[in-house]
Amino acid sequence: MTSTEKIAQWMLDEFNKHGRLTQSIAAHRIRVLFGDSHVYRNKNRNWAIQKPILDDFRRLTGNGVVWSRSNQSWRSRRPTDPLGTRMVK
Template sequence: MDELAATGAQAATYAGAVQAAAQWLLAQITGGPNHELWQMDAAEHIEKNFDDGLTYENDNGNTAISPKVLTTFRAISVGTVVWERGTKSWRLRTPHDPDGKRQAD
C-alpha cells in the first residue's frame, strides 16, 4: 500500500471512530435510564474504549472529548439533546427548553 493510500485508510478509520464515539454519546442519552450523560463520564469512557485521538488533556488537566467528536455529536443530536452548563452534562430535550437552543442554564 502506498503512503497516500495508507493515509486515506487512516483518515477513514479515524472518521469512523469519530462517528462511533458520537453515536455512543447519543445512545447513552436517548437509551439511558435517566436520559442524561455527564461529560466527565463520557470522556473517560471514550478514552478507554475508542481510538486514540478522540480525547485530550485540557488546560485543567482533565480528560476532554475531541472537538471533532463533539461537532459530529451536535450534528446527529440536533433537536434531541441539550447541554446543561451547570452540571456539565447532556440530557434529552424537554418541552420546556426554548426552540433552537442547544444549551440550558
C-alpha cells in the same frame, strides 16, 4: 463510518440507554474504548471530548438534546428550554 462518527454513535447509544450523558463519564469511557487521541484536558484540567466527535454527536441528536453547562452533561430538551439553543445553564 469514521472513528469520530463511531464514537458519536456510541455516545448517542449511551445517552439513549441512560436518558442523559455526563461529560466526565463519557470522556473516561471514550479513553478506555477508543483511545486517548479522542479526548484532551480542558483549561480546568478535566477530561473533555474532541470537537469533531461533539460535532458528529450534535448532528445525530438534532434539536432533541441540550448541553447543561451547570451539570456538565447532555439531557433531553424540555419544553421550557429556549428554542434554537443547544446549551442551557
